[in-house]
Amino acid sequence: xxxxxxxxxxxxxxxxxxxxxxxxxxxxxxxxxxxxxxxxxxxxxxxxxxxxxxxxxxxxxxxxxxxxxxxxxxxxxxxxxxxxxxxxxxxxxxxxxxxxxxxxxxxxxxxxxxxxxxxxxxxxxxxxxxxxxxxxxxxxxxxxxxxxxxxxxxxxxxxxxxxxxxxxxxxxxxxxxxxxxxxxxxxxxxxxxxxxxxxxxxxxxxxxxxxxxxxxxxxxxxxxxxxxxxxxxxxxxxxxxxxxxxxxxxxxxxxxxxxxxxxxxxxxxxxxxxxxxxxxxxxxxxxxxxxxxxxxxxxxxxxxxxxxxxxxxxxxxxxxxxxxxxxxxxxxxxxxxxxxxxxxxxxxxxxxxxxxxxxxxxxxxxxxxxxxxxxxxxxxxxxxxxxxxxxxxxxxxxxxxxxxxx
Numbered sequence: 001x002x003x004x005x006x007x008x009x010x011x012x013x014x015x016x017x018x019x020x021x022x023x024x025x026x027x028x029x030x031x032x033x034x035x036x037x038x039x040x041x042x043x044x045x046x047x048x049x050x051x052x053x054x055x056x057x058x059x060x061x062x063x064x065x066x067x068x069x070x071x072x073x074x075x076x077x078x079x080x081x082x083x084x085x086x087x088x089x090x091x092x093x094x095x096x097x098x099x100x101x102x103x104x105x106x107x108x109x110x111x112x113x114x115x116x117x118x119x120x121x122x123x124x125x126x127x128x129x130x131x132x133x134x135x136x137x138x139x140x141x142x143x144x145x146x147x148x149x150x151x152x153x154x155x156x157x158x159x160x161x162x163x164x165x166x167x168x169x170x171x172x173x174x175x176x177x178x179x180x181x182x183x184x185x186x187x188x189x190x191x192x193x194x195x196x197x198x199x200x201x202x203x204x205x206x207x208x209x210x211x212x213x214x215x216x217x218x219x220x221x222x223x224x225x226x227x228x229x230x231x232x233x234x235x236x237x238x239x240x241x242x243x244x245x246x247x248x249x250x251x252x253x254x255x256x257x258x259x260x261x262x263x264x265x266x267x268x269x270x271x272x273x274x275x276x277x278x279x280x281x282x283x284x285x286x287x288x289x290x291x292x293x294x295x296x297x298x299x300x301x302x303x304x305x306x307x308x309x310x311x312x313x314x315x316x317x318x319x320x321x322x323x324x325x326x327x328x329x330x331x332x333x334x335x336x337x338x339x340x341x342x343x344x345x346x347x348x349x350x351x352x353x354x355x356x357x358x359x360x361x362x363x364x365x366x367x368x369x370x371x372x373x374x375x376x377x378x379x380x381x382x383x384x385x386x387x388x389x390x391x392x393x394x395x396x397x398x399x400x401x402x403x404x405x406x
Contacts, residue, residue, distance in 0.1 A: 047106070050095070052092070053085070056073075061073070110142055169195065210225045317359070321361050328361055345359070
């Protein structure tokens with residue numbers, strides 16, 4: 001015991017000296033070689049950690065110290081994740097069954113990460129078949145990256161136990177979750193988990209919508225994915241994909257006064273179902289391409305009259321725009337017409353007409369940029385021109401006799 005502790009202390013002392021060395025003056029090639037050597041040293045330490053973790057797993061020391069399991073003790077006292085702790089125990093337990101793989105890590109032919117995948121596969125397969133041949137997978141580990149080798153191990157598990165492999169996927173589907181929580185400012189926080197198939201479907205749907213829209217699109221990837229999720233949801237609503245009642249589609253309902261729609265000073269915010277108060281500029285954007293119903297209220301806020309809902313613009317106008325514009329008119333945007341919204345160059349609340357010369361098709365992102373983002377789209381003799389805002393965000397809605405930029 002004392003010899004073991006003194007050996008570990010000696011290694012620790014060497015590592016301290018190593019970290020204190022002068023790292024200046026080395027070429028990129030030397031840095032690369034050193035990284036390879038350091039990674040191999042880390043792999044050897046991981047091997048030793050796994051061996052000791054497996055030995056510790058066979059004791060009751062964790063219970064004497066109040067932990068619920070050896071993995072829990074290792075996670076807490078060694079400052080690692082539960083996955084790392086259980087992985088170390090697994091590698092240590094399977095080491096005797098994987099002598100060739102352990103030797104391959106020792107001489108640097110594969111990494112410890114390869115061995116960890118191989119060990120978990122060996123445990124899963126041997127539980128079903130009673131034995132495991134490491135040679136075929138070891139050869140693949142020498143050739144493939146860790147991510148590719150993970151697929152190799154999955155195939156091996158399926159070949160040995162297709163029913164168990166399916167059960168794992170079924171369990172993953174049962175674990176699908178999505179939480180939507182609203183913060184104090186109305187922002188919605190998402191948290192969830194998807195199985196591999198569900199996650200692949202979501203990625204496949206969002207990735208094309210999350211591509212950059214030209215050279216001027218400086219949004220980080222996380223923002224682009226968030227925008228893509230909103231755009232995908234709005235497209236589903238517009239296409240009538242969401243189930244409604246009877247023949248009525250599920251959609252977003254916005255309530256606003258005429259003053260709010262016009263962006264007049266002192267007007268209240270609009271109200272959106274499931275969202276609460278929204279800015280007048282957002283109301284204007286949504287009203288560009290929506291069904292509008294007139295509701296008259298009395299002095300006591302009682303409903304006096306409800307008019308018939310009318311589509312702005314009409315279906316025939318929309319078809320004409322689709323034939324003319326073919327898609328989003330923003331320079332460099334490739335969204336097709338089916339993924340666009342109708343935009344009034346001069347808003348209807350400010351006496352702009354809902355006629356083809358005053359209308360263009362914009363995708364959800366560029367429509368947002370024109371209203372909330374402060375950009376302008378102007379028709380000139382040379383065609384449509386986009387004008388960037390002076391300020392990044394404009395708190396004022398577009399209103400008569402009020403400039404678009406401060």
